[in-house]
Each structure stands twice: as C-alpha cells, then as structure tokens.
Amino acid sequence: MEIIEEGQGELVGWYDPDENREWVRVNKSRDLKDKRMAMADAVAKYVPDGAFLATGGFGHVRVSMAAIYEIIRQRKGNLTMAGKTAVFDADVLIGAGCVTRMEVAYSFAHELRGLSPAGRRAVESGQCKVVAELSNAAYQWRFLAAAMGLPFIPARDMLGTDTFKHSSAKVVKDPFSGKPICLLPACYPDVVFVHVPRCDMYGNAQIDGILIEDFELARAARRLVLTTEEIVPESVIRDQPWHTAIPFFLVDAVVEVPYGAHPCHMPYLYYFDEEQIAEWLRMSKSPEGAREYFDKYVYGTADFYQYLERIGGVRKLDYLRKVEQLRAAPNTLTRVPTES
C-alpha cells in the first residue's frame, strides 16, 4: 500500500500482533479462579511507575474512582494515560502529579463544567506532555484493532486535519476504492481499570446501559482490573449469559467497591456529585489547593470506605441515588439537604 502521509505523534501502546499474541498466551490465565483482591493490592501489583494506563467508562461516567484515588494514595508516577475522553479521572491524576504524559482525544476539561484548572496548568507549563492527538472514535477503533488482534484498522476520520498530523496514524491509498484512508494503529494499554455494576468472583462482568468503549478496551488491555459495585454469585451471570460484556479470562483482578465511581456518575445507581466536583474545581485552581484536596480526601483517608464517610456518607449517597432516579433535583441544590 502506498503511504500518502504519516502522523508525527508518538505511537503509544502498539505491539506487533504476533508479539502480543505470544504475550497473551503466556500471561493471561484461562483458569476459572477466584480473582478477588483488595484495592491497594491490585494497584500495587498492576500499576508500575511509568505504565500506560486507560480507564473504562467516559471520563466522569462509570469510571473507577476507587482505583484512581488509590493510584494517587500510592503516589505512582510517570504514568502515560489514554485521554480517550478523560475528564475527572485524568484531572485528579494529573493534578496529583501521577500522570505526566497524555495521548489526547478529549482531556483537560469537564464537558458542561468547562476547562479544568489543574489539567490546563500542567499542560501549559509543560509538566504534563501531550504525546499525540486523535479523535474519540479513532481512539476507540485503536482498541478495536487491538481487540481483533490486528496491527491497524482503517477509518474515514481525522483525514486532512492537524489532529491527524499530530496522531500516530497513517494515510494510505485504499487498494479497493483507490481513495485515501486513515489507518489507526492498534493500542494495548498496560493496565486498564473498568468499573461495572456487577460481576462474579472470576471476573464475568455485566454492564448496565451504554458500553461506551469498554467492550473493546477490555479486550485490548494487557492487565485488566475490574472494580465492581457488587460481587454476585456465579449463577446470576450464567442465568443470563447474553448480558456478559466482559468474560472472566480477560480479567486479572476483581475488587468489590460500592459507590466506587463517586464523585462521578454510575448509570442507574447514582448521579454526579456536583458539590464534590465543584469543590475539586475550586480547590485545584492553585497547586496548594489541589494538595489540600488530596490531603483531605485521599492521603487523609485510609481507603475508599473512609473517603465515602468524608464526602458525606450514607446521607449524601442516598441523595445521589435519588437524583439518578429523577426523584431529586441536582440543579436547584448546591448543598445537600441536612434533613428531609
């Protein structure tokens, strides 16, 4: 195939497909075994300094915040992160100094809430480096190529733009249509954390609502840690196997952590904690404020259960559940009601 143009971005997370097949053959167990683990152990074991990290969900929807706070608590460093719609997850990891390199589809912002003070400060000062650009669909298709065991996948986006020029993709002449087409290289993150509503102790997981890109990402991951709202009996999975989004042999560890996406949103269970997110956005306007936030909520709490008490405990969590069910308004309240 004739190469027409090559993006100049760094190629992150790519392996020759035969090399990765061999890695999978040796390292991914097919054994149906109990994979339950404590959060601290899973992070210590699967997140070495310098790793290439991706999180499931959508940046502030169904993200594994319990894992992210634990990465901060353990002061991991020099991480590269997939900015595959990175929102609150990346912002705190960058703000805490854990992530220093980003491949960006969407980063440094919080959708409707605006640009992120910590992320912008880090990238504009050079403390966090953007190693490549791409689009959301392009990132997701990179994971699809990896999930399929292919070196790349063709797509018709990014063509003609600076997004392409700063990506790791290539444009070639399609041998069938004769038209230029963009080839997206496969992407295998070193470690991926996916938060799910339920799975069994072997890692068979169901996801309620949109999958976003977790079907592909779970299959592209080298190491995959599931955090789950609850661990259910195996029979719950096997009674409805068509609901399994992630089968057990893709999974390296299972961590049960109720409300594990807080302050982000878990579809059907709890909505965004806007009060908590606003506190982060306010405090992270200065590096000192960001440090204070982490002292209060991360370094100053032993684990996620203590964190949940600090953010308002059962009263707050029950309120967020009602907001999700459209039984309480998120918008008119800036403070959680202290009595009902």
Place this chain on the structure above:
Amino acid sequence: MTNNYTATELLATVASRQLEDRKSVFVGTGLPMIAGLLAQRTHAPNLLIIFEAGGVGPRVPVLPMSVGDSRTFYQAAAASSMHDVMSMCQAGHIDYGFLGAAMIDRYGNINTTVIGDYAHPTVRLPGSGGANDIGSLCWRTIIIMRQEKRRFLQKMDFVTTPGFLTGPGAREKAGLPAGSGPYRVITQLGLYGFDAVTRQITLLAMHPGVTVEQIREHSEMDILIADRIETTEAPTEEQRRLLHEIDPAGKVMGK
C-alpha cells in the same frame, strides 16, 4: 439591543430550527444538546438524537451533564456503544452533526485543540473529542459558537475538525466521505451557510437588530454575503419556557 430574550436563548432557538423532523442528529455537549431537545419538544418530535457514547433515540428527561450520562439513553431505542454509533455515522445513517467550536475559519474548519504554539500553548483546549468524527462522518455539520474577531479567523493555529479544508474538492481529495461537510454556522449575530462553488462561509441571515457592520466587526475572516439576507425569528415565549424546562438550573442557558 433591548430584547426580552438572551443571546443564548436566541442561539438555541435559531439552532433548533435548523433541525428537521424525521432526521437523525449526532449532538455534542452544551448548546447542541439543548437545541436538539428543543427541536424535539417543538417542530421535530420525531428527530432521532444520537450521542457519541452510545445513546440512540432517547427521550431525554432533562439536560445531561455529559454526552455519556444516563439521561442520554433514558427510555432510548438502544443503549449501545461508541463503536456502534460512530460506525453508523461512517456508514451514512446520520444526517446532521451538531457541534460547538472555539474558533472557525472561512471554510468551516474548527479549532478546539490549542491556542498559540502547539508545543508551548497559550491555552490548551480539550482537543477533538468526538468533533473530528462528527465533522468527518455526518452528512451535514452545524456549528454553534460565539462570534468574535479572535474566533472568526482568516487562519487558525490548529485544524481539529474538518470543514471544507482548503476549499472546493479538498474533503474528497483528503478521503473524507463524498457529499459531506459543514452546512450552517450559528452565532449570536447571525446564521451562515457555505457557498456552493467557493465553499466559503456566507451570511444568510442576521438576528433582529444586527447590522452587516457588526457582522464584519466581529470577524477577522472575509465573509461572503448572500444576495438576500433574511432576519432570523426571535425566540417565542413558548420556546423560552421550554428552554428553561430543559435546563432548569441554567447550566447552559444561564451563560
């Protein structure tokens, strides 16, 4: 201008009128969402709204905070995945893509990545997100943005999302889907289209009370002017009521 409506209300209502009933639209965060929801509640009840994270044809109860939150697949036809909806886009199922933008040039190219030097940015913006995909793969792209001299540019620091790139035929030459491209730009001053021959941005209508001088003052790039310039309709009381029903806390409408 002394109106009983805000500039944001005007943007939302003009944008919503661009959407046809029984068509499909891929919407981004913020005003595009609001305009789509308003269209559904007024002239386009059967507008098929699609969100990039996998929400297909929802009955959105209230403004979502994210294009991936549970409101984007509330009572939906399907809750699928990004791969699924982006593939449908690439396969030609989506009539309109609806985007916000920080900066635009005369060919409708959009920058949402960086202001200033790429390696040492003055301002780092979020990047493409789904915008490059939407601008590449939908049939027609509609862009809503604030018009200022520093946003309506002759030359941009970075092209995040393709418009007509460098002019006639450039999209097809780059390999983008044939017959696709930017369709409308809506600002607080007016409504723009793109000239069929030159592919350059063209003023089609101005909002009530706006002058051509104001349009030019708020633009660094050259703007073509249509032979006959229409005046857009001001928001009705009913549209304003609906907008505040969609966004009761003023998360977007309050801006």
